[in-house]
Amino acid sequence: MTCSDSDYAYLRELVLQQSANRIDPSRNALFDARLKPIAQKAGASSLKDFVSILKVDRAPHLHRAVAEAMTINETSFFRDLKPFEMLRETIFPRLIEQRRGQRRLRIWSAASSTGQEAYSLAMLIAEHFPIVAGWDVKIIGTDISQYVIDYARRGRYRRLEVNRGLPARMLLKYLVRDGEEWMISDRIRSMCEFQYANLCETLPKLPVFDLVMLRNVLLYFPPQDRSYLFKDVYRLMAPDGCLVLGNAEQAEDSSDLFEVEFASNSYCYRPVVGVE
Known part of the structure:
Protein backbone atom coordinates (compact mmCIF):
# COMPACT_ATOMS: atom_id res chain seq x y z
CA MET A 1 0.00 0.00 0.00
CA THR A 2 1.32 3.39 -1.00
CA CYS A 3 1.36 6.36 1.34
CA SER A 4 -0.89 9.27 0.49
CA ASP A 5 0.21 12.89 0.46
CA SER A 6 -1.53 13.33 3.81
CA ASP A 7 0.43 10.39 5.27
CA TYR A 8 3.71 11.96 4.22
CA ALA A 9 2.54 15.31 5.56
CA TYR A 10 1.81 13.64 8.91
CA LEU A 11 5.30 12.11 8.99
CA ARG A 12 6.95 15.41 8.11
CA GLU A 13 5.05 17.17 10.90
CA LEU A 14 5.93 14.41 13.36
CA VAL A 15 9.64 14.76 12.59
CA LEU A 16 9.40 18.55 12.83
CA GLN A 17 7.77 18.36 16.27
CA GLN A 18 10.20 15.76 17.58
CA SER A 19 13.48 17.14 16.23
CA ALA A 20 12.88 20.51 14.51
CA ASN A 21 14.14 18.82 11.34
CA ARG A 22 12.14 20.28 8.44
CA ILE A 23 11.89 17.76 5.61
CA ASP A 24 10.97 19.06 2.17
CA PRO A 25 8.13 17.18 0.39
CA SER A 26 10.54 16.46 -2.48
CA ARG A 27 12.35 14.09 -0.11
CA ASN A 28 9.31 11.98 0.83
CA ALA A 29 11.01 8.90 -0.64
CA LEU A 30 13.43 8.98 2.32
CA PHE A 31 10.57 7.92 4.59
CA ASP A 32 10.08 4.74 2.56
CA ALA A 33 13.76 3.82 2.79
CA ARG A 34 14.52 4.79 6.37
CA LEU A 35 11.31 3.79 8.15
CA LYS A 36 10.91 0.32 6.65
CA PRO A 37 12.87 -1.47 9.45
CA ILE A 38 10.97 0.43 12.16
CA ALA A 39 7.63 -0.30 10.50
CA GLN A 40 8.43 -4.02 10.34
CA LYS A 41 9.41 -4.11 14.03
CA ALA A 42 6.12 -2.40 14.88
CA GLY A 43 4.24 -5.16 13.03
CA ALA A 44 3.17 -3.02 10.08
CA SER A 45 3.01 -4.58 6.62
CA SER A 46 3.57 -1.27 4.85
CA LEU A 47 4.54 2.33 5.57
CA LYS A 48 0.89 3.33 5.23
CA ASP A 49 -0.07 0.81 7.93
CA PHE A 50 2.75 2.15 10.09
CA VAL A 51 1.40 5.69 9.78
CA SER A 52 -1.99 4.37 10.95
CA ILE A 53 -0.29 2.81 13.99
CA LEU A 54 1.46 6.09 14.76
CA LYS A 55 -1.80 8.02 14.58
CA VAL A 56 -3.72 5.61 16.81
CA ASP A 57 -1.13 4.57 19.40
CA ARG A 58 0.83 7.84 19.59
CA ALA A 59 3.56 5.81 21.31
CA PRO A 60 6.43 8.15 22.30
CA HIS A 61 9.11 5.55 21.58
CA LEU A 62 7.84 5.08 18.02
CA HIS A 63 7.63 8.83 17.41
CA ARG A 64 11.18 9.23 18.65
CA ALA A 65 12.36 6.32 16.48
CA VAL A 66 10.89 8.01 13.40
CA ALA A 67 12.64 11.30 14.20
CA GLU A 68 15.96 9.55 14.82
CA ALA A 69 15.73 7.61 11.56
CA MET A 70 15.13 10.82 9.60
CA THR A 71 17.93 12.80 11.25
CA ILE A 72 20.73 13.75 8.86
CA ASN A 73 23.84 11.86 10.01
CA GLU A 74 26.28 12.84 7.26
CA THR A 75 29.74 13.39 8.73
CA SER A 76 33.42 12.61 8.28
CA PHE A 77 36.74 13.17 9.99
CA PHE A 78 37.93 16.79 9.76
CA ARG A 79 34.83 17.69 7.75
CA ASP A 80 35.34 21.11 6.08
Whole structure:
Protein backbone atom coordinates (compact mmCIF):
# COMPACT_ATOMS: atom_id res chain seq x y z
CA MET A 1 0.00 0.00 0.00
CA THR A 2 1.32 3.39 -1.00
CA CYS A 3 1.36 6.36 1.34
CA SER A 4 -0.89 9.27 0.49
CA ASP A 5 0.21 12.89 0.46
CA SER A 6 -1.53 13.33 3.81
CA ASP A 7 0.43 10.39 5.27
CA TYR A 8 3.71 11.96 4.22
CA ALA A 9 2.54 15.31 5.56
CA TYR A 10 1.81 13.64 8.91
CA LEU A 11 5.30 12.11 8.99
CA ARG A 12 6.95 15.41 8.11
CA GLU A 13 5.05 17.17 10.90
CA LEU A 14 5.93 14.41 13.36
CA VAL A 15 9.64 14.76 12.59
CA LEU A 16 9.40 18.55 12.83
CA GLN A 17 7.77 18.36 16.27
CA GLN A 18 10.20 15.76 17.58
CA SER A 19 13.48 17.14 16.23
CA ALA A 20 12.88 20.51 14.51
CA ASN A 21 14.14 18.82 11.34
CA ARG A 22 12.14 20.28 8.44
CA ILE A 23 11.89 17.76 5.61
CA ASP A 24 10.97 19.06 2.17
CA PRO A 25 8.13 17.18 0.39
CA SER A 26 10.54 16.46 -2.48
CA ARG A 27 12.35 14.09 -0.11
CA ASN A 28 9.31 11.98 0.83
CA ALA A 29 11.01 8.90 -0.64
CA LEU A 30 13.43 8.98 2.32
CA PHE A 31 10.57 7.92 4.59
CA ASP A 32 10.08 4.74 2.56
CA ALA A 33 13.76 3.82 2.79
CA ARG A 34 14.52 4.79 6.37
CA LEU A 35 11.31 3.79 8.15
CA LYS A 36 10.91 0.32 6.65
CA PRO A 37 12.87 -1.47 9.45
CA ILE A 38 10.97 0.43 12.16
CA ALA A 39 7.63 -0.30 10.50
CA GLN A 40 8.43 -4.02 10.34
CA LYS A 41 9.41 -4.11 14.03
CA ALA A 42 6.12 -2.40 14.88
CA GLY A 43 4.24 -5.16 13.03
CA ALA A 44 3.17 -3.02 10.08
CA SER A 45 3.01 -4.58 6.62
CA SER A 46 3.57 -1.27 4.85
CA LEU A 47 4.54 2.33 5.57
CA LYS A 48 0.89 3.33 5.23
CA ASP A 49 -0.07 0.81 7.93
CA PHE A 50 2.75 2.15 10.09
CA VAL A 51 1.40 5.69 9.78
CA SER A 52 -1.99 4.37 10.95
CA ILE A 53 -0.29 2.81 13.99
CA LEU A 54 1.46 6.09 14.76
CA LYS A 55 -1.80 8.02 14.58
CA VAL A 56 -3.72 5.61 16.81
CA ASP A 57 -1.13 4.57 19.40
CA ARG A 58 0.83 7.84 19.59
CA ALA A 59 3.56 5.81 21.31
CA PRO A 60 6.43 8.15 22.30
CA HIS A 61 9.11 5.55 21.58
CA LEU A 62 7.84 5.08 18.02
CA HIS A 63 7.63 8.83 17.41
CA ARG A 64 11.18 9.23 18.65
CA ALA A 65 12.36 6.32 16.48
CA VAL A 66 10.89 8.01 13.40
CA ALA A 67 12.64 11.30 14.20
CA GLU A 68 15.96 9.55 14.82
CA ALA A 69 15.73 7.61 11.56
CA MET A 70 15.13 10.82 9.60
CA THR A 71 17.93 12.80 11.25
CA ILE A 72 20.73 13.75 8.86
CA ASN A 73 23.84 11.86 10.01
CA GLU A 74 26.28 12.84 7.26
CA THR A 75 29.74 13.39 8.73
CA SER A 76 33.42 12.61 8.28
CA PHE A 77 36.74 13.17 9.99
CA PHE A 78 37.93 16.79 9.76
CA ARG A 79 34.83 17.69 7.75
CA ASP A 80 35.34 21.11 6.08
CA LEU A 81 38.97 22.04 6.60
CA LYS A 82 38.58 25.80 7.16
CA PRO A 83 37.03 25.54 10.65
CA PHE A 84 39.78 23.14 11.76
CA GLU A 85 42.44 25.49 10.39
CA MET A 86 40.83 28.31 12.36
CA LEU A 87 40.82 26.17 15.49
CA ARG A 88 44.49 25.28 15.08
CA GLU A 89 45.74 28.75 14.16
CA THR A 90 43.56 31.04 16.28
CA ILE A 91 40.93 29.61 18.61
CA PHE A 92 42.83 26.87 20.45
CA PRO A 93 45.99 28.97 21.00
CA ARG A 94 43.84 31.72 22.52
CA LEU A 95 41.75 29.37 24.67
CA ILE A 96 44.86 27.56 25.92
CA GLU A 97 46.46 30.86 26.89
CA GLN A 98 43.27 31.94 28.68
CA ARG A 99 42.98 28.63 30.54
CA ARG A 100 46.61 28.24 31.64
CA GLY A 101 45.66 28.81 35.25
CA GLN A 102 42.76 26.35 35.26
CA ARG A 103 44.38 23.76 32.98
CA ARG A 104 40.89 22.73 31.92
CA LEU A 105 38.99 22.75 28.60
CA ARG A 106 35.38 21.82 27.86
CA ILE A 107 34.22 21.42 24.26
CA TRP A 108 30.75 20.57 22.97
CA SER A 109 30.25 18.78 19.67
CA ALA A 110 26.51 19.32 19.28
CA ALA A 111 24.78 16.96 16.81
CA SER A 112 27.94 14.83 16.90
CA SER A 113 26.50 12.01 14.78
CA THR A 114 28.82 8.97 14.72
CA GLY A 115 31.60 10.80 16.55
CA GLN A 116 34.07 11.81 13.85
CA GLU A 117 33.94 15.52 14.74
CA ALA A 118 34.63 14.93 18.44
CA TYR A 119 37.49 12.54 17.71
CA SER A 120 38.90 14.95 15.10
CA LEU A 121 38.98 17.70 17.73
CA ALA A 122 40.79 15.39 20.14
CA MET A 123 43.35 14.45 17.48
CA LEU A 124 43.86 18.11 16.57
CA ILE A 125 44.60 18.97 20.20
CA ALA A 126 46.90 15.98 20.70
CA GLU A 127 48.80 16.68 17.48
CA HIS A 128 49.33 20.42 17.73
CA PHE A 129 49.03 21.33 21.42
CA PRO A 130 51.14 18.95 23.52
CA ILE A 131 51.13 21.57 26.28
CA VAL A 132 47.63 20.38 27.32
CA ALA A 133 48.70 16.73 27.69
CA GLY A 134 48.33 17.00 31.47
CA TRP A 135 45.20 19.14 31.41
CA ASP A 136 41.62 18.17 32.17
CA VAL A 137 40.23 18.14 28.60
CA LYS A 138 36.78 16.80 27.82
CA ILE A 139 34.96 16.83 24.49
CA ILE A 140 31.27 16.03 24.88
CA GLY A 141 29.37 14.86 21.81
CA THR A 142 25.57 14.86 21.82
CA ASP A 143 23.00 13.69 19.30
CA ILE A 144 19.30 12.94 19.05
CA SER A 145 19.93 9.43 17.73
CA GLN A 146 20.82 6.78 20.29
CA TYR A 147 22.08 4.59 17.45
CA VAL A 148 24.79 7.05 16.41
CA ILE A 149 25.66 7.75 20.06
CA ASP A 150 26.31 4.04 20.56
CA TYR A 151 28.29 3.96 17.31
CA ALA A 152 30.46 6.88 18.46
CA ARG A 153 31.08 5.27 21.84
CA ARG A 154 32.40 2.13 20.14
CA GLY A 155 35.09 4.21 18.44
CA ARG A 156 35.40 1.72 15.60
CA TYR A 157 35.25 2.79 11.95
CA ARG A 158 35.26 1.04 8.60
CA ARG A 159 37.94 1.65 5.98
CA LEU A 160 35.60 3.84 3.92
CA GLU A 161 34.97 6.05 6.98
CA VAL A 162 38.62 6.57 7.90
CA ASN A 163 39.48 7.27 4.26
CA ARG A 164 37.15 10.29 4.32
CA GLY A 165 39.09 13.30 5.59
CA LEU A 166 41.55 11.58 7.92
CA PRO A 167 45.22 12.09 6.88
CA ALA A 168 47.17 8.84 6.66
CA ARG A 169 49.71 10.13 9.20
CA MET A 170 47.02 10.73 11.80
CA LEU A 171 45.27 7.47 10.99
CA LEU A 172 48.42 5.50 11.83
CA LYS A 173 49.18 7.63 14.89
CA TYR A 174 45.78 7.80 16.58
CA LEU A 175 43.91 4.67 15.43
CA VAL A 176 44.70 0.99 15.67
CA ARG A 177 43.75 -1.48 12.97
CA ASP A 178 41.59 -4.43 14.01
CA GLY A 179 40.75 -6.64 11.04
CA GLU A 180 38.64 -4.62 8.62
CA GLU A 181 38.02 -1.82 11.14
CA TRP A 182 40.08 0.89 12.79
CA MET A 183 39.76 1.63 16.52
CA ILE A 184 40.27 5.05 18.08
CA SER A 185 43.29 4.90 20.41
CA ASP A 186 42.76 4.96 24.17
CA ARG A 187 44.48 8.35 24.39
CA ILE A 188 42.01 9.99 22.02
CA ARG A 189 39.01 8.07 23.32
CA SER A 190 39.74 9.21 26.90
CA MET A 191 39.17 12.83 25.84
CA CYS A 192 35.69 12.19 24.44
CA GLU A 193 32.31 11.15 25.77
CA PHE A 194 28.92 10.89 24.09
CA GLN A 195 25.37 11.24 25.34
CA TYR A 196 21.82 11.70 24.09
CA ALA A 197 20.41 15.21 23.73
CA ASN A 198 17.58 16.66 21.66
CA LEU A 199 18.59 20.21 20.76
CA CYS A 200 14.98 21.38 20.52
CA GLU A 201 14.00 20.08 23.97
CA THR A 202 15.27 20.68 27.50
CA LEU A 203 18.96 19.85 27.41
CA PRO A 204 20.54 17.44 29.91
CA LYS A 205 22.88 18.74 32.58
CA LEU A 206 25.98 19.97 30.77
CA PRO A 207 29.07 21.91 31.88
CA VAL A 208 30.01 25.43 30.83
CA PHE A 209 31.81 25.17 27.49
CA ASP A 210 34.86 27.00 26.21
CA LEU A 211 34.08 25.96 22.63
CA VAL A 212 30.82 24.90 20.99
CA MET A 213 30.75 23.23 17.57
CA LEU A 214 27.23 23.60 16.20
CA ARG A 215 27.79 22.80 12.56
CA ASN A 216 25.38 21.84 9.79
CA VAL A 217 22.43 21.66 12.16
CA LEU A 218 20.66 25.01 11.91
CA LEU A 219 19.91 24.54 8.21
CA TYR A 220 17.14 22.12 9.20
CA PHE A 221 15.65 24.22 12.01
CA PRO A 222 12.83 26.73 11.57
CA PRO A 223 13.64 30.28 12.79
CA GLN A 224 11.85 29.99 16.15
CA ASP A 225 13.69 26.80 17.08
CA ARG A 226 17.02 28.34 16.03
CA SER A 227 16.34 31.25 18.35
CA TYR A 228 15.59 28.97 21.32
CA LEU A 229 18.68 26.89 20.60
CA PHE A 230 20.95 29.93 20.46
CA LYS A 231 19.66 31.00 23.88
CA ASP A 232 20.47 27.57 25.31
CA VAL A 233 23.92 27.61 23.74
CA TYR A 234 24.58 31.11 25.10
CA ARG A 235 23.69 29.98 28.63
CA LEU A 236 26.11 27.07 28.36
CA MET A 237 29.08 29.09 27.11
CA ALA A 238 31.91 30.74 29.02
CA PRO A 239 31.89 34.54 28.54
CA ASP A 240 35.15 34.31 26.58
CA GLY A 241 34.17 31.12 24.76
CA CYS A 242 33.69 30.56 21.06
CA LEU A 243 30.87 29.22 18.89
CA VAL A 244 31.60 27.67 15.48
CA LEU A 245 28.78 27.15 12.97
CA GLY A 246 28.66 25.43 9.60
CA ASN A 247 29.99 27.22 6.53
CA ALA A 248 26.47 28.00 5.28
CA GLU A 249 25.06 28.99 8.67
CA GLN A 250 24.88 32.29 10.52
CA ALA A 251 23.69 33.57 13.89
CA GLU A 252 21.92 36.51 12.27
CA ASP A 253 18.72 35.99 14.28
CA SER A 254 20.68 36.06 17.56
CA SER A 255 22.86 39.12 17.06
CA ASP A 256 21.90 40.26 20.58
CA LEU A 257 23.63 37.15 21.97
CA PHE A 258 26.63 36.65 19.70
CA GLU A 259 29.02 38.82 17.75
CA VAL A 260 30.99 37.63 14.75
CA GLU A 261 34.76 37.40 14.78
CA PHE A 262 36.84 36.77 11.66
CA ALA A 263 39.89 34.57 11.87
CA SER A 264 42.01 32.51 9.45
CA ASN A 265 39.74 32.97 6.42
CA SER A 266 36.75 31.79 8.45
CA TYR A 267 34.75 33.14 11.36
CA CYS A 268 33.38 32.22 14.75
CA TYR A 269 31.00 33.82 17.24
CA ARG A 270 31.75 35.23 20.67
CA PRO A 271 29.07 35.65 23.37
CA VAL A 272 27.95 39.23 23.96
CA VAL A 273 28.84 39.80 27.61
CA GLY A 274 26.12 40.92 29.99
CA VAL A 275 23.00 39.55 28.25
CA GLU A 276 20.45 38.29 30.74
